[in-house]
Amino acid sequence: MQQIDLDANEVMRVDPEARVLTRQRNMKDCVMGSKHPVHGRWPAVLLAAIASCLTGQSALAQQTPQAQRGLTILRANCEQCHAIDKVGDSSLAIAPPFRTLHLKYPIESLERPLAEGIIAGHPTMPQFRFERDQVVDIIAYLKTLER
Numbered sequence: 224m225q226q227i228d229l230d231a232n233e234v235m236r237v238d239p240e241a242r243v244l245t246r247q248r249n250m251k252d253c254v255m256g257s258k259h260p261v262h263g264r265w266p267a268v269l270l271a272a273i274a275s276c277l278t279g280q281s282a283l284a285q286q287t288p289q290a291q292r293g294l295t296i297l298r299a300n301c302e303q304c305h306a307i308d309k310v311g312d313s314s315l316a317i318a319p320p321f322r323t324l325h326l327k328y329p330i331e332s333l334e335r336p337l338a339e340g341i342i343a344g345h346p347t348m349p350q351f352r353f354e355r356d357q358v359v360d361i362i363a364y365l366k367t368l369e370r
Contacts, residue, residue, distance in 0.1 A: 286364070289363035289364075290360070290364040292360040292363075292364075293357075293360035293362070293363050293364025293365070294307070294364045296353070296357055296361055296364075297321070297361060300351060301321070301351075303315075304318040304347075304348075305319065305320060305321055306318075306320035307321045308321075308322070309322050309368060310322075315347070317345055321365060321368055322368040324365060324368070325369045330362055330369065331362065333361075333362065333365070334358055334362055337352075337353050337357075337358045337361060337362075338352070338353060338354075338355060338358050
């Protein structure tokens with residue numbers, strides 16, 4: 224049997240009679256702090272990957288049902304032009320990101336314009352008029368962007 228060292232932690236053994244290659248780990252290095260680039264850090268790497276996948280879901284799960292419905296309404300009606308999340312740019316340069324609205328207006332002051340119809344100072348903004356329960360949901364979501 225012929226042995227080929229792949230690296231400090233792994234050995235390839237060639238069995239000419241069976242025509243089989245087998246890999247064997249050098250078990251003395253199979254502990255935290257191994258010289259292998261990922262081995263030993265895999266729990267941290269795995270946890271980081273899982274956490275990054277769950278971040279978006281956990282943010283939505285932490286919202287109230289009202290805020291979740293408000294986000295759904297904004298996705299359907301506003302996301303085409305405005306950035307509606309805590310990060311990102313608006314696809315239309317003149318459309319303000321919703322995360323900055325509270326810096327210009329008290330969020331509660333938007334209830335009436337949302338219910339009666341928002342008329343913007345630029346012609347590309349369509350007029351929107353929402354039902355009372357939709358307005359409550361939208362306001363609940365916009366308040367989550369203040370934090």
